[in-house]
Amino acid sequence: MSRRFFLDMNAFFASVEQQENAALRGKPVIVVPLKVPTTCAIAASYEAKAFGIRTGTSVRTARRLCPELVVVEARPLLYVQYHRALCELLQAYFVSVQVLSIDEMVCGIGRTVQGRPMEEALARQVQRAIKAQLGDQMRCSIGIGPNTFLAKVACERQKPDGLTIYESTDLPEALFALELTDLPGIAKRMLARLNQHNIRSVRDLYEADVVHLRRAWGSVVGARWYWMLRGSLEMDYGGYWGRPRKSVNCSHVLPPEFRDRYGAHRILLRLCEKALKRLREEALGASNVEVRVDYRHRYDFTTYSWRQRSTKHLHANEESTWLPIVRKLLDRVPSTRFNYQPIRVSITFSGLLAEKDQNLSLFEEEPNKRACVARVVDMLEARGLPIARASLYDLREQAPYRIPFGAPHPPTISSPE
Structure with missing residues (x-):
């Protein structure tokens, strides 16, 4: 029977x-x-966590809790490099490596590794x-179980x-022995809802039938929980939390200038x-796109807010198609x-469809060629070349790259058993 190996980088x-800068080792550090x-921590070292500082703690609060705190500005591209190195490392040990987020992976254990001693050694x-x-x-924490949910x-x-x-x-x-909130996906609001349905412990949750759980969740998600708790691989953590993305959003608080x-x-x-x-x-x-x-x-x-949405278009993911559409929307801003100023902007692309499922144009090849060109530019950019559209070149340092937490890319990497 297949087993799951869940890895979470601490x-x-x-x-x-701290790895890149020896002067930070052993010190309370937060990354912002x-x-x-006015910002908050997106990560805290274990030395900082000892003072009660967590992800989401404001810098002001964190400094009050720990006057010796070191605040470091995030370097997302560096974290992605470590992430990719980790993915390559894991391929040598597992039959499959599925990325759940930048610091979480779930791996399939080969049939040659069986029993607690061999799993612990691995x-x-x-x-x-x-x-x-x-x-x-x-450092990393590891959980091993019959499915991804229980391994997590x-x-x-x-x-x-x-x-x-x-x-x-x-x-x-x-x-x-666990609290309900120890289970991923159950926070305060969900806990209150479960309590209303007389589910007050993990034992209550486990012993509830499918009908009761569907009623508690108000949807088929309750049935998923029933099977996840029992080690199902068909209705597992990846199937619930890794559902297809519905939109991609980017936002930015505007600098004063x-x-x-x-x-x-x-x-x-x-x-x-x-x-x-x-x-x-x-x-x-x-x-679709909305600004x-x-x-x-x-x-x-x-x-107050202003927003504008485009009409539906053929699916695309390159600038030559979308920038003219977005520029027309922006002309309507x-x-x-009086005395109001724009403070934050965002753009959302929706109506998403996988490239492999998109219909090709019967009348022109240009969209496909433009998509290929865009990918070449992405590859050159990934190699450190400072490439940008001429009209936006001076903005390349604005709205810097951020890591989309929880986004499941790069995709699953498989190797033969």
Whole structure:
């Protein structure tokens, strides 16, 4: 029977920074998207977590909790390099490697590895290999179980550098010692809903039938939980959380020098390029686009929003198709009201469809050629060449690359058993 090996890199961004900079090792560190007082932590080292600092803690609060805190601005491209190196490393040990997020992977264990001693030996070997190849600051927790969901639950039990194995003989009793909120996908609001349906413990959750769980969730998701808890591979974590993406969104808080109609217009064009690149990375095309501008009053801080949506188009993911459409939408951005200024902009592509499922044009080959050109530009950019459209070249440092958390790319990597 196939088993799942779930790996979660501990405090990933902060660990990368400590690996790259020896002066940060052993110190409380948080990683922030931008070095401004109003931002918050997107990662915290374990030294910072000891002070109660977590992902989402504001910089002001974090400094109050720990005056010696070191604040580091994120370097997303560096984290992606470590992520890719990790994926390559894992291919040597597993029959498949599926990326769930930049710091979480689930791997298929080959049939030659059977029983707790062999699984534990494999896990420790992987942990040692990560330290040897990525650096001794790079720690990970590992969970092994009959499916991805239970392997993830096991992975969360010990951090950092933890290892928990759930064998069939351990289940379901090993789950009954957990709180409901220890299970991925159950937070405060869902907990309150389950309590309303007399589900107050993991034992209650496990013993509830499919009908009861569907009623508690208000959808077929409840039935998925019934089977995930029992080790199902058909209705598993990847099938629930990894459902097809419905949209791709990029947003940006405008720097002071861009807080006018022209500045908002230019940043939105830059965000359009970023969003299209993400679509190409995930082999998706879009048929709709929406742009939005949020305004804020200079003195009383009241807000209002403007948005405009395109009509439906043929699926595409390259600039030659979408930039003219977006420019027409931006021409409709209204003049600002008295003492209001644009403070935030966003662009959303929707109506997504996988490239392999898109219909080819019967009348022209140009869309396919343009898509190929766009991919070549992406490849050159990935190699460090500073490529950008001439009209937006001076904006290449604005709205910098951000990691789309939870996005399942790069896709599953498989190797023969």
